[in-house]
Ligand SMILES: [Fe+2]
């Protein structure tokens with residue numbers, strides 16, 4: 001059962017060959033997927049060999065192999081983490097009952113919605129990033145971009161498998177819709193706001209993979225203990241791949257900061273806010289990096305939905321979607337009578353309000369996310385410290401620049417001070433990148449295709465992918 005069948009058109013460890021109806025449905029979807037990949041996936045580079053990792057198993061060790069592959073020939077497989085014998089539902093009203101292998105009728109609509117929303121984000125990010133290959137700062141980075149892209153494609157496969165296997169005709173229709181909606185499209189946009197924002201440059205890409213892939217990871221974590229076993233096993237395996245996406249983001253920004261610090265040191269620039277001094281040497285000043293953090297982080301917080309949410313309470317109660325690492329939390333996992341502090345606007349002030357914990361599931365997941373982001377900031381700030389620079393990057397307040405949830409209707413500074421709308425209009429460029437900041441970043445986006453070479457605004461990585469040396473040819477551009 002958990003052997004991966006690689007001889008099949010669609011590599012899988014779900015014994016696809018024994019389910020002719022499902023196999024036909026997926027094989028019929030495959031050409032449509034490829035058509036989507038070619039028309040809305042990476043622009044160009046489709047015929048070049050890229051050094052990519054492909055999932056070939058689900059053991060924690062040796063689950064992936066590396067090799068050159070042309071992207072359209074990537075083996076997008078359906079891989080589920082191994083089934084755990086005797087697993088029981090870990091939370092909600094069915095706690096302690098055996099996990100479901102089939103879709104419980106009463107929760108069918110709720111589950112379908114969860115799968116569709118997750119599924120929609122996967123191709124969306126590929127669409128958002130489609131032009132970036134043309135401005136890659138190195139072959140190493142280009143390869144990382146394409147790695148992230150093909151794996152988001154595989155995550156789409158994972159969700160489409162669930163839809164087609166478990167949701168009959170409406171599942172098949174949803175699978176079609178996942179290829180019909182397009183990031184940023186006026187008429188048929190992707191479902192969630194952050195997935196309709198453009199990713200026009202590489203700093204945006206690194207911020208996206210740091211913050212938005214991390215938010216996606218939190219969602220996967222909360223599904224990884226679902227009482228619906230196929231969803232739990234699917235998302236568990238997706239998490240294995242997601243780690244690399246966040247690595248690409250975190251180290252990407254780290255390398256940008258590294259390069260900026262090098263330039264400052266080299267040229268005796270001591271004022272971290274003097275952006276022109278740094279820009280003279282084609283690096284990105286720290287103040288602009290801070291503004292990019294402010295933007296991507298705040299837009300991503302919106303993905304967690306309303307802090308206080310009946311939907312989230314219902315899917316928790318139903319045992320479908322838990323909290324972050326639910327089994328490790330020390331409480332009764334049913335939350336009857338429990339409270340949780342939620343930051344809210346009360347009488348014009350932001351304060352923690354004790355709220356029924358069951359209603360605050362989203363708030364709690366968001367808090368766990370913020371904690372994780374704080375750790376990233378610590379790592380980034382270490383770079384400046386190593387250069388003896390008296391400057392640190394920080395996350396803006398959760399009330400800053402929000403369009404969803406408790407703070408959607410207020411205006412706040414990066415420090416979380418509530419201000420009038422007029423003041424926000426006057427001052428938001430203090431915290432968010434201006435047109436000219438974005439233009440400057442765009443002006444740096446020149447493709448660097450020399451083997452082992454890097455664009456001037458980013459430092460080389462500390463180590464190669466899969467232990468490869470510095471002069472490794474990650475993408476063979478000569479076809
Ligand atoms: Fe993904």
Ligand SMILES: [Fe+2]
Nearest residue numbers: 152213242245
């Ligand atoms: Fe990802």
